[in-house]
Amino acid sequence: MKPIAIVTDIEGTTSSIRFVKDILFVYAEQFLPDFIRKHKEERDVARQLRAMSENTGIPLRNTEALIAQLQEWMRNDEKVTELKALQGMVWEQGYSRGEYQAHVYPDVPEKLREWQEQGINLYVYSSGSEKAQRLFFRYTTYGDLRLLFAGYFDTTIGAKQEAQSYRNIAEWIALPPEDILFLSDIEGELDAAAEIGIRTIRVVRPQESEGEVTSRHPVVHSFEEITLE
Structure with a gap:
């Protein structure tokens, strides 16, 4: 049936798999830190950072510590919901600029x-x-x-x-x-x-x-x- x-x-x-690892992941590693610094006060980004702070104990005001944690998760390919959401926001930037296609x-x-x-x-x-x-x-x-x-x-x-x-x-x-x-x-x-x-x-x-x-x-x-x- x-x-x-x-x-x-x-x-x-x-x-x-190569597209995801060699293009998307590399793009996020390069642009996520500055994206967080620039957009941390915006609603969707702030929501993910707040959830991340609650789950890790890292103070929400300590932006650089939050970024460092995100970078560690990326290095270890951790399937963390907040990381995946923030990566998606960064990838939207690359897609909309025509820097790559899926x-x-x-x-x-x-x-x-x-x-x-x-x-x-x-x-x-x-x-x-x-x-x-x-x-x-x-x-x-x-x-x-x-x-x-x-x-x-x-x-x-x-x-x-x-x-x-x-x-x-x-x-x-x-x-x-x-x-x-x-x-x-x-x-x-x-x-x-x-x-x-x-x-x-x-x-x-x-x-x-x-x-x-x-x-x-x-x-x-x-x-x-x-x-x-």
Whole structure:
């Protein structure tokens, strides 16, 4: 039976890990400190800094200490909600200036459109903030793909390798888990989704892997190989 909804990861699944690590992360490392200094009093930035201060104990007035913590999180690739939100704000600057476009594998847009035309609702679940996800799919090398998706989920709904996060997504979509298909390149994420009964496929891009990959989940190498029963 065909799924009623498909949830997809971004990095390593729809898009190149290299773009995220070598372009987006490097851009954020370069521009985030000055962005914080310049915009710290603005509502959206101030909200994230306030939450960060409450969670870390770093005084809100100590801007440089907050920046240093953000830089440490970036170096360690921590999936911290406040960091991801602030990175998204900085990336918007780069996208809007035309300094880069988001990489998407060529098999992805056509398959997403095909599924949407079949009446399947499409969603994104990524550790990047919802804002960053919308920016990503707005400024792709294949144009604006945002309208293909019915919704976006980030770590505010839960960590990606915790089963409860997928329960939350299923409740938000208002579907039983068995009617949802989750696509990801990360085994632990797929394990967490499968734990609650969500159907899973591991996407192993040849460009991202070395040799054969063993998995407890069905494996494909592109969206073209995905068949929906």
